[in-house]
Structures are given as structure tokens and as C-alpha cells.
Amino acid sequence: xxxxxPVKGRNAVKVSFVLPQDAIPGKASVVGDFNxxxxxxxxxxxxxxxxxxxxxxxxxxxRFAFRYLAEGGSWHDDETAEAFEPNGAGxxxxxxxx
Numbered sequence: 001x002x003x004x005x006p007v008k009g010r011n012a013v014k015v016s017f018v019l020p021q022d023a024i025p026g027k028a029s030v031v032g033d034f035n036x037x038x039x040x041x042x043x044x045x046x047x048x049x050x051x052x053x054x055x056x057x058x059x060x061x062x063r064f065a066f067r068y069l070a071e072g073g074s075w076h077d078d079e080t081a082e083a084f085e086p087n088g089a090g091x092x093x094x095x096x097x098x
Contacts, residue, residue, distance in 0.1 A: 032066025
């Protein structure tokens with residue numbers, strides 16, 4: 001699930017990437033255009049409500065491609081993304097518009 005909320009006092013949007021704890025086995029992170037596809041930039045952290053999430057502050061009026069990367073190198077999709085597009089590597093990326 002992807003949640004968006006404006007950041008008070010700034011021209012920015014807080015985007016939370018949220019997955020059920022058991023959606024991806026082991027450690028995982030959200031990677032995308034917004035962090036240079038760096039698997040260490042935004043790890044999904046466990047929450048008390050049984051989910052894992054990572055929050056990213058992004059500029060409004062843009063689109064971003066992303067995916068989830070699990071330890072061991074397996075890629076996962078977010079079914080709640082607005083759209084999907086080919087990624088040039090034989091797969092696809094999720095897309096959100098901020």
C-alpha cells in the first residue's frame with residue numbers, strides 16, 4: 001500500500017510504502033528513481049501493527065518508478081501502484097505520481 005501526505009510548511013509530499021510483515025520473506029527495501037535504486041537507502045522497518053514500511057519525502061508534480069528488493073536479490077511489486085511500465089531489463093517497475 002502506498003500512502004501520500006503533504007509535508008506541512010514545505011513543497012513536498014511524504015510517501016509511505018507499506019507492506020504486510022509476511023509479504024516478502026526476510027529483509028527488504030524500497031528502491032526507485034528517488035534513491036538511485038540504492039537497496040540500503042530505504043529499508044522496510046517493522047511496525048507495531050504487523051506491517052513493514054519506509055517513508056520518503058518527494059517533490060510534488062513528478063512521477064517515480066520503484067520496486068521492492070528482498071535480500072537475496074528477488075524483486076517484488078506493489079499491487080496498489082498506479083501503473084506499471086517496462087524497465088528495460090525484461091521486467092517492469094511500479095509507477096506513482098506525486
